[in-house]
Amino acid sequence: MTYKKRRSNNILQAAFTVFSQKGFEWSTMQDVADEAGLGVATIFRYFPKKNKLIIAVMVDILEDRLPKFERILASEGNCFQKFEMLLNHYVKISDQEELDSMKLLEAFEIYAAFSQEHMENIANYHKAYANIVIVISEIIKEGKEDQSIRQDLSFEETLLAISNVFGIYTRKLSFFESVKLGNLVTLPSQQANIVKNIFLDYIKPKKTTQDN
Template identity: 35%
Template structure:
């Protein structure tokens, strides 16, 4: 295969994933069939199956690419010349579900995927690829824990690694849940999702900061 052929193959692969993600978001993972994706992509079903022999393989590929979008941004945050606790605050800022279509869609798909994966009778094929991306992100973020021990911006009397992972998971889950349900939940203006997220962030960060 020539370099141009490989580039075209990669371009088609990524295009299929983007098309599939849009359809999954609009209609739900269970309701979208491979033929729907082929039609929307403008290719034959046989061509689609050459890239993804099974629907579940395509679903996982979409989930992997969805999650990988965060890696570069997390790397930039963790590499910044700031106290560890301030870098963690920036990580939580990134996880805050802002009122943009792109971020909401990305979060909505991950929520749908993880729910879908948890209810399958057998583990999804290629699910290790998704888990490995999670591990890569965790390894990046845990550099904050090591730096916090050195710069003193995080308490030394707690298990820092466990605390940071717990805080990130708790904040991310809460933010996704409250933002995605805001359209079906009654909330007064003064307790809007972004206000609740900010309050939770301060609670979590105050646990990490050394006592003054």
Template identity: 30%
Template sequence: MTQGLREKNKNARYQSIVSTAEQLFLERGLDSVQMQDIADAEKIGIATLFRYFSRKDSLIVAVAIQNLERTIPVFQQIALSPKSAYERLEDTLNYVLANQTQSRSNSTKFREAFESYASFSKEPLPNIQDYIDTQKQVSLMLGPIIEDGQRDGSLRQDISIKESIMTIINAYGIFGNNIVLKSEITYLEEIQPEIQQKLLKEMLLSYVRAK
């Protein structure tokens, strides 16, 4: 077997392990799934699994990174579209809304579970900096919206565009995660989660929209 083919097979196995682990984590929870469960689902020996990931926490972080990386092409496409900065910001929030509400979004569920898991960890998770760097890469996708918002007149010029856009996206994402994933305990009678999300979107957009 050639070096290139071995590397390709290794990468394919790596991706398969990560995908399998993500599905098991979603079905059973991060704490309940053991490395043996993942090895069994992959039909590989536990020693083989440990050659790829020496600890379960390493695998959890790898799943989180892959999960987050799936959003990068979409954010990039939105940010580089020929629309005004305001329209692209609205498209970004629409994507966040759609991503959260589609089948209660497995991606959103995992990220919420992961960030809670990481925050309660007694020590930093292995390779957590790689996850943080991926978050920064997602944030950089918003650069063209921020830059054009300072030029095209579609956003207010009397506020800090960068801080406002980043705050809006973070606040909208956090609110959506809570109200969609925890709807059974945060549900307000006669006000469905989707309605609350759309109302908040309008409120946030009205703050930055040029008059």
């Protein structure tokens, strides 16, 4: 790895930490410089605008997640089993680094939607996100051949919708350590597992009379 690449990675990691702690709006390039142990002028040489640094961090998060989805695709098992692994990946809210990544992904969508400044390099984020969607689509397509998913569904559309909805849902849950309902406390991971099982039960092939 070149010196420039190592320095860039150091800045991205520092920015990830700062954005996770303070959010995008309240973080400054000086905060990132302090976290990285560098001068703020060095930060600006690598990332001339804060929005460029924000997008670079988001792309880095997505690129780090891509191999995890690729491993699910390459793993043994049928489509239903791989799709369960996919949903389990989203449930890892208890892991702190995964939690921070999910929080930033959710926060970025809101930040980008309301940003008054042109988001340069936003295409890089869309491309990184599309690469993940492509892998998920490949997992889903396997259901046509192995018939481990209900065949009476428009299952490509259904499974992609479930994946998107569940991903958004677990990202939103990442903002809350717990949700209090009266005297009960339901942890986000517990909520996610309940919804995951509802989805899995819905796509599971229904037993026929011959199966009984």
